[in-house]
Amino acid sequence: MNAVPPNSASLIAALAGMLSDGGLLTEAEDLVRYSRDWSGDHFGRPLAVARPASVEEMSALMRHCHAERVPVVPQGGLTGLVGAAVAADGNEVVVSLERMNKIRSISPIDFAMVVEAGCILEDAKRAAEANDCILPITFGAQGSCRIGGNVATNAGGFNVLRYGMTRDLVLGLEVVLADGRVWNGLKVLRKDNRGYDLKQVFIGSEGTLGIVTAAALKLFPGPTQIETALVGLRSVEDAMALYARARRGCSDLLTAFELILRGGIEITMREGKDFPDPLAEAYPAYVLIEVSGGGLINLKDMLLSFLAGAEDLVQDGIVASTRAQAERLWLYREIMVERQGRGGRYLRTDVSVPISKLADFVTDALFELKQARPDALPVTYGHVGDGNIHLNVVPPEGMGAEAIEHLFEQAEAEIFAVVDRYGGSISAEHGIGRVKQRAFLERIDPVTLDLAAGIKDAFDPRHILSNGRILASASALDYR
Amino acid sequence: MNAVPPNSASLIAALAGMLSDGGLLTEAEDLVRYSRDWSGDHFGRPLAVARPASVEEMSALMRHCHAERVPVVPQGGLTGLVGAAVAADGNEVVVSLERMNKIRSISPIDFAMVVEAGCILEDAKRAAEANDCILPITFGAQGSCRIGGNVATNAGGFNVLRYGMTRDLVLGLEVVLADGRVWNGLKVLRKDNRGYDLKQVFIGSEGTLGIVTAAALKLFPGPTQIETALVGLRSVEDAMALYARARRGCSDLLTAFELILRGGIEITMREGKDFPDPLAEAYPAYVLIEVSGGGLINLKDMLLSFLAGAEDLVQDGIVASTRAQAERLWLYREIMVERQGRGGRYLRTDVSVPISKLADFVTDALFELKQARPDALPVTYGHVGDGNIHLNVVPPEGMGAEAIEHLFEQAEAEIFAVVDRYGGSISAEHGIGRVKQRAFLERIDPVTLDLAAGIKDAFDPRHILSNGRILASASALDYR
Numbered sequence: 001m002n003a004v005p006p007n008s009a010s011l012i013a014a015l016a017g018m019l020s021d022g023g024l025l026t027e028a029e030d031l032v033r034y035s036r037d038w039s040g041d042h043f044g045r046p047l048a049v050a051r052p053a054s055v056e057e058m059s060a061l062m063r064h065c066h067a068e069r070v071p072v073v074p075q076g077g078l079t080g081l082v083g084a085a086v087a088a089d090g091n092e093v094v095v096s097l098e099r100m101n102k103i104r105s106i107s108p109i110d111f112a113m114v115v116e117a118g119c120i121l122e123d124a125k126r127a128a129e130a131n132d133c134i135l136p137i138t139f140g141a142q143g144s145c146r147i148g149g150n151v152a153t154n155a156g157g158f159n160v161l162r163y164g165m166t167r168d169l170v171l172g173l174e175v176v177l178a179d180g181r182v183w184n185g186l187k188v189l190r191k192d193n194r195g196y197d198l199k200q201v202f203i204g205s206e207g208t209l210g211i212v213t214a215a216a217l218k219l220f221p222g223p224t225q226i227e228t229a230l231v232g233l234r235s236v237e238d239a240m241a242l243y244a245r246a247r248r249g250c251s252d253l254l255t256a257f258e259l260i261l262r263g264g265i266e267i268t269m270r271e272g273k274d275f276p277d278p279l280a281e282a283y284p285a286y287v288l289i290e291v292s293g294g295g296l297i298n299l300k301d302m303l304l305s306f307l308a309g310a311e312d313l314v315q316d317g318i319v320a321s322t323r324a325q326a327e328r329l330w331l332y333r334e335i336m337v338e339r340q341g342r343g344g345r346y347l348r349t350d351v352s353v354p355i356s357k358l359a360d361f362v363t364d365a366l367f368e369l370k371q372a373r374p375d376a377l378p379v380t381y382g383h384v385g386d387g388n389i390h391l392n393v394v395p396p397e398g399m400g401a402e403a404i405e406h407l408f409e410q411a412e413a414e415i416f417a418v419v420d421r422y423g424g425s426i427s428a429e430h431g432i433g434r435v436k437q438r439a440f441l442e443r444i445d446p447v448t449l450d451l452a453a454g455i456k457d458a459f460d461p462r463h464i465l466s467n468g469r470i471l472a473s474a475s476a477l478d479y480r
Numbered sequence: 481m482n483a484v485p486p487n488s489a490s491l492i493a494a495l496a497g498m499l500s501d502g503g504l505l506t507e508a509e510d511l512v513r514y515s516r517d518w519s520g521d522h523f524g525r526p527l528a529v530a531r532p533a534s535v536e537e538m539s540a541l542m543r544h545c546h547a548e549r550v551p552v553v554p555q556g557g558l559t560g561l562v563g564a565a566v567a568a569d570g571n572e573v574v575v576s577l578e579r580m581n582k583i584r585s586i587s588p589i590d591f592a593m594v595v596e597a598g599c600i601l602e603d604a605k606r607a608a609e610a611n612d613c614i615l616p617i618t619f620g621a622q623g624s625c626r627i628g629g630n631v632a633t634n635a636g637g638f639n640v641l642r643y644g645m646t647r648d649l650v651l652g653l654e655v656v657l658a659d660g661r662v663w664n665g666l667k668v669l670r671k672d673n674r675g676y677d678l679k680q681v682f683i684g685s686e687g688t689l690g691i692v693t694a695a696a697l698k699l700f701p702g703p704t705q706i707e708t709a710l711v712g713l714r715s716v717e718d719a720m721a722l723y724a725r726a727r728r729g730c731s732d733l734l735t736a737f738e739l740i741l742r743g744g745i746e747i748t749m750r751e752g753k754d755f756p757d758p759l760a761e762a763y764p765a766y767v768l769i770e771v772s773g774g775g776l777i778n779l780k781d782m783l784l785s786f787l788a789g790a791e792d793l794v795q796d797g798i799v800a801s802t803r804a805q806a807e808r809l810w811l812y813r814e815i816m817v818e819r820q821g822r823g824g825r826y827l828r829t830d831v832s833v834p835i836s837k838l839a840d841f842v843t844d845a846l847f848e849l850k851q852a853r854p855d856a857l858p859v860t861y862g863h864v865g866d867g868n869i870h871l872n873v874v875p876p877e878g879m880g881a882e883a884i885e886h887l888f889e890q891a892e893a894e895i896f897a898v899v900d901r902y903g904g905s906i907s908a909e910h911g912i913g914r915v916k917q918r919a920f921l922e923r924i925d926p927v928t929l930d931l932a933a934g935i936k937d938a939f940d941p942r943h944i945l946s947n948g949r950i951l952a953s954a955s956a957l958d959y960r
Contacts, residue, residue: 109724109836110867132728154673165671167680168648183927190866191645191832191908193634193684194920195950196932200647200680204673221728244589248612248701251733251773293731296785297777305776352671356589386670428671440674447663452676454938459931470675 008047011070015050015093018060023099025049034094037086038079038141041345042435044087046073046094053099055174055182055213062211063180065093065464073466074207076149077120079141081348082433084206084469085149092467097148100213103127111219112171112188117148117212124217133219136163140337148212154204156429158256161385162292163220166203172216173199178209178460188216201455206431207466209459223292225299226255228326229307231317232283236261236384237359238313239285243385245313246289249306253299256290257385258333264381268335278332279316287384288333290326333381340379340392347393347408351419352428355387365391365418372414376407388428391415412439432470441472488527491550495530495573498540503579505529514574517566518559518621521825522915524567526553526574533579535654535662535693542691543660545573545944553946554687556629557600559621561828562913564686564949565629572947577628580693583607591699592651592668597628597692604697613699616643620817628692634684636909638736641865642772643700646683652696653679658689658940668696681935686911687946689939703772705779706735708806709787711797712763716741716864717839718793719765723865725793726769729786733779736770737865738813744861748815758812759796767864768813770806813861820859820872827873827888831899832908835867845871845898852894856887868908871895892919912950921952 016024025031026048034049036042050072052058065072072093075085087094097118106113108131115124121135121142128135137150139157149155151173155166163169172187185199202210233239239259246254262284268275278286291299300319307314320326340346353361362380369378375396382389393411395404416426416439432440441449449471456463456471467473496504505511506528514529516522530552532538545552551572555565567574577598586593588611595604601615601622608615617630619637629635631653635646643649652667665679682690713719719739726734742764748755758766771779780799787794800806820826833841842860849858855876862869873891875884896906896919912920921929929951936943936951947953 107834107836109720110834111727112834154677156671156673160671164644164648167677168644177927177931181927183931184925185928187903187905188834189832189903189905189908190835191636191640191863191868192905193636193907193909193911194905195912195924195928196689196935197634197647197680197684198928198931200677200683201931201935203680204677209676220732223731240589247591248774249776251703251777252700253731253733253773293733294728296729296782297731297779299777302776352669354587354590354592354668355670356587383671388671423667423669425667425669425672425674427673428669429673431673432675444675445664447657447661448665448675448678451657451663451678451681451939455676455681455935458934458938 011068012048014064015048015061018064019050019057020053023051023053023057025051034075034096035087037081037083038144039081042083042086044089046087047090047092049094049096051096051099055176058176058211058213059180059182061095062176062178066179066462069462069464071464071467074148074152074211076117076146076152077141077144079145080149080153080430080433082430082435084153084431084433084466088468095211097146104214106131107188108133108219110188112216113219114186114188114214114216115147116214117146119147121145121147121150128219129222132222134222135217135219137166137169140334147215151203151212151215152205152207153431156383156388158258158383160383161257162255169218170199170203170215171218173202173212174214175202175210175212178462178465183210186214186216201459204431206433206469208456208469208471209465221294224295226290226292226326227299227303228320228329229289229303229317230278230329230332231287231289231307232279232281232315233285233287233313234283234315235359236285236362239287239384240355240359242287242310242313245310246306249309250291250302253291253293254289254385255292256288258288259382259384260286260288260333260336261380263377264336264379265332267339267379268332270339271335275332275335278318281316283315288329336381341394342397345404346395347411349391349412349415350428350430351391351415351424351426352386352388353419353422353424357422358384358387358389361418361422361424362389365415368414368418369393369411373407373411376411434469437470437472491548492528494544495528495541498544499530499537500533503531503533503537505531514555514576515567517561517563518624519561522563522566524569526567527570527572529574529576531576531579535656538656538691538693539660539662541575542656542658546659546942549942549944551944551947554628554632554691556597556626556632557621557624559625560629560633560910560913562910562915564633564911564913564946568948575691577626584694586611587668588613588699590668592696593699594666594668594694594696595627596694597626599627601625601627601630608699609702612702614702615697615699617646617649620814627695631683631692631695632685632687633911636863636868638738638863640863641737642735649698650679650683650695651698653682653692654694655682655690655692658942658945663690666694666696681939684911686913686949688936688949688951689945701774704775706770706772706806707779707783708800708809709769709783709797710758710809710812711767711769711787712759712761712795713765713767713793714763714795715839716765716842719767719864720835720839722767722790722793725790726786729789730771730782733771733773734865735772736768738768739862739864740766740768740813740816741860743857744816744859745812747819747859748812750819751815755812755815758798761796763795768809816861821874822877825884826875827891829871829892829895830908830910831871831895831904831906832866832868833899833902833904837902838864838867838869841898841902841904842869842871845895848894848898849873849891853887853891856891914949917950917952
C-alpha cells in the first residue's frame with residue numbers, strides 16, 4: 001500500500017528544492033497540459049508536475065519519493081492511449097521527461113544514437129536523417145511522442161515488419177530506479193551477452209519498474225529508393241495471400257504493408273475532391289505497400305514485377321512515380337485515422353493474431369460485432385504483416401454519452417472474445433496501462449502474474465512507480 | 481545456501497520414479513558424455529543425469545528438486561564454451577533436454593515454428609528449409625547445439641547482422657520454473673504488448689532462472705539467391721570502411737561479413753593443396769561477404785557493382801560462381817576455427833566493441849599481446865559487422881600445461897584491459913557461465929548486480945538452478 005502523500009506543502013517544498021528553475025509546476029493552469037492524453041479520453045490531475053533537467057535531479061527526486069513513499073508516474077508525450085502516463089486523479093506526482101530532451105551522440109559508423117528520454121521522436125528521426133541514417137520507429141504520433149515513452153511502451157508502428165518493435169532497436173538504456181539509484185546500461189554494442197540483459201526488463205514495462213532517462217538506439221542506412229503502391233483487393237484473405245508472396249518476392253525489403261478496408265478509404269474520401277476514390281472502382285480491401293533500399297538494385301522494377309506476378313490477387317493498383325504521389329497515398333491512411341471518430345469518441349482496439357489467422361479473425365470479429373451491434377460503424381485497418389489489426393468502432397451519430405459507453409463495452413467484449421478464440425493478444429502495440437487492465441487481468445494466468453509481481457517487487461519494492469498500471473493498484477501481490 | 485544433496489540413493493530412487501524408461505542415468509560410463517563440453521576444456525561429473533521426456537516429467541522433477549533443495553543444471557548440446565552446462569563436479573543433477581526434441585509445429589504462412597528445447601539446431605533448420613523458410617541461427621556447432629541452449633545463451637553466429645541474435649528470433653517460450661510450475665508463454669504472435677515480456681528474462685539467462693522446454697521461433701523466407709565473395713584488404717581499418725559502405729550499398733541484404741586476418745588463412749592453407757592461397761597475393765586482412773534474397777532483384781549484379789565501387793579498398797577478390805565455390809570459400813573460415821589450436825588447448829576470447837572502434841581495438845590488443853607475450857600466436861577473426869571479434873591465442877608448440885595456464889591468464893588480462901579501454905564487452909556471444917565469471921564480477925557495477933540478484937531471488941528463491949553461473953555461487957546475494 002502506498003501511504004497517502006504526506007502533507008503536500010512540505011512535499012512540494014522538498015521537490016522544488018531539488019529541481020532547477022521551473023522544474024516544479026503546481027498551479028492549476030500549468031497542470032492542464034499534463035492532465036489529459038492525446039486522445040482526450042483519459043484525464044487525471046497531477047498532485048504536481050516535476051520536470052527534472054538532468055539524471056542527477058531525477059535521481060534526487062526519486063530518492064526522496066522513495067523515502068517518503070510518494071507515488072509518481074513518468075510522463076512522455078501522452079500518446080500511449082491506454083492511460084498509463086496520466087496521473088491517478090489528484091494523487092500522483094507526474095514526472096515529465098520533457099526537459100531531458102538532448103541528443104547526446106550520434107554515430108553513422110556505429111549506426112547508433114544516444115538520445116534522452118524526453119526527446120520527441122520526430123526530432124530524433126530528423127537528427128538520424130541528417131546523418132544519412134534512419135531511426136525507423138514510425139507512426140502517426142511521432143511529432144508528439146517521446147523516446148522514453150517509445151521505450152517504456154515498446155512502441156510499434158508502420159515499419160515493424162522490416163525493423164522490429166522499439167525493443168528490437170534498443171542497444172542500451174539509462175534508467176533511474178524507484179529508489180533513485182541510476183542504472184547505467186547505456187552502450188552502443190551490438191552484441192553483449194554479459195549476464196542478464198536488464199534493459200529488456202524495463203522495455204515495455206510502462207513506467208512501472210524504473211524511469212528511462214536515455215536510450216542508445218539502432219539506426220539503419222537511409223534508403224535512397226522508396227517505392228510505394230496502393231492496391232485494391234477482393235478480400236482480407238487475398239491481402240494476406242499477397243503478403244505471404246511479398247515476403248518472398250520483395251527480399252525482406254518490405255517496409256510497410258498496411259491493410260485498409262473500404263470503409264476506411266471512404267472516411268478519407270469525405271475530405272472532398274482532393275481525395276477521390278483512389279482506384280477506378282471500389283474494392284473491399286486495400287493495401288499500402290512500401291519497399292525501400294539502397295542504390296545498387298532496382299526497387300521499382302522489383303515492385304512492378306512483384307505486382308505483375310500477383311495479378312490473380314491484385315485487382316487494380318497505383319505505383320507512385322514521385323515522392324509527392326507516395327505521400328498522397330499515405331494520406332489516405334493518415335487522414336482516415338484522424339477523422340475516423342468524426343471528431344467524437346470512438347472505440348480503439350489494437351489486437352493481434354497469428355498471421356495465418358488474420359483474415360478469418362477479421363471476418364469473424366466483424367460478423368460478431370454486426371450481430372451484437374448493427375448500429376455501430378467498424379473502421380478496420382492495421383499492420384497486417386505483423387498480424388496486428390486496429391478494429392475500431394464508431395458510434396452512430398447523435399448517440400448519448402452513456403449509450404456510447406455501453407456500446408463500447410459491448411463491442412470490445414465481442415471483439416476480445418474472438419481474439420481469445422484465435423489465441424491472440426488484446427494489446428499488440430499500445431500496452432495495458434489502466435484502460436486495458438481489467439481485460440488483461442481477466443485473461444492472465446496465475447504463473448505469469450506471479451512472475452510479473454516478483455519483478456515488480458524486486459524493482460519497485462514500495463510500489464511508488466506508476467502504481468496500478470499493468471498490474472492492479474496498491475500492491476501487485478494483492479491480486480494473486 | 482544449497483543443502484548438500486540429500487542421501488543420493490533416496491534422491492535417485494525418487495527421480496527415477498518420476499521419469500519414463502531410461503530417463504535417469506547414474507552409471508559412471510553413462511555419465512561420461514554429459515561430463516565434458518564440446519571444447520574438451522571443461523569437465524564436471526554429474527550426480528546423475530535426468531532426461532525428462534515431457535513437460536510433465538520436467539515439472540515433476542523440478543518440483544521435487546525444489547522441495548529437496550537439489551541443485552540442478554540444465555544441459556543442451558554442451559557447445560556454449562563457458563562451462564555453464566557442465567555440472568559442478570559430483571554435486572549437481574544434470575537435466576538433459578535431449579529427449580524433448582520434437583518439432584511441435586511449423587507454419588510458413590506465420591513464418592514461425594515451435595520447437596522443443598532438445599531439438600538439435602541443424603534439425604530445426606532442416607525442417608524450416610523443407611518449408612521454404614530459414615531459421616537463421618547459424619554457426620559452427622549447429623550440428624550439436626540444441627535450441628534450448630541457443631535460447632538460454634542468446635546465441636549469435638554468422639547471420640546476426642541480418643537477422644539478429646537468438647533473442648530477436650524468439651516469439652514465445654515454454655519454461656519450467658525452478659519450483660516446477662510451467663510458464664506457458666508459447667505463441668507465434670509477432671506483436672504482443674500485454675504486460676512484462678517475461679520471455680526476455682529467460683533468454684540469455686544461461687539456465688539460472690528457469691528451464692526452457694520449447695520455443696516459438698521466427699522464420700524467414702528461404703533465399704533463392706545467395707552470393708558469396710572473399711576479398712583481400714590492406715588492413716582491418718579498410719575492412720571496417722568496406723563494411724560501412726556495404727551496409728548502404730547492399731540494402732540490408734548482407735547476411736555475413738566475416739573478417740579473417742592473414743594468420744587465420746594460413747592455418748587453413750596448412751591443410752595442403754586443396755586449400756591454396758585463395759588470392760594471387762597475400763593480404764593482411766580478408767573478408768568473407770554474403771548477400772542473399774529473393775528472385776526479383778539481381779544480387780550478383782548488386783554485389784559486383786558494390787565491389788567495383790570499392791576498388792580503393794578491395795585489393796583483390798573472388799566472387800563464387802557456383803554454390804560449391806561458395807562453400808569452398810566458407811571452408812577457409814570453418815577449417816581455420818577447427819584447426820586453430822593445432823589439436824591442443826588455446827585461449828578463446830569473444831569480445832565486442834563499438835563498430836567504429838573495432839579496427840583500433842584490434843591494433844591495440846594485438847600490440848599489447850605481442851609486448852606481453854611475444855611467444856604467443858594470435859588468431860583473429862570475427863563477425864565484425866556486429867563489432868564482435870574472436871581474438872584467440874595459441875601457445876607455442878611444446879609448452880607445458882602449467883606454463884600454458886599462465887600464458888592464457890596473462891593474455892586474457894591484456895586483451896580484456898584493451899576491451900575495457902574501448903568500452904567493450906568481454907562476452908559478446910558466449911555468455912558468462914563459470915569460465916568468464918571472475919572477469920565479469922570484477923567489472924560489474926553494484927546496481928547491475930543488485931538488480932540481477934533480485935531477479936534471481938524472485939525466479940529461483942532457493943538457488944537450485946545452475947547455481948554459480950553468471951552470479952557467484954551459493955547465494956547471489958552474498959556477493960553484493
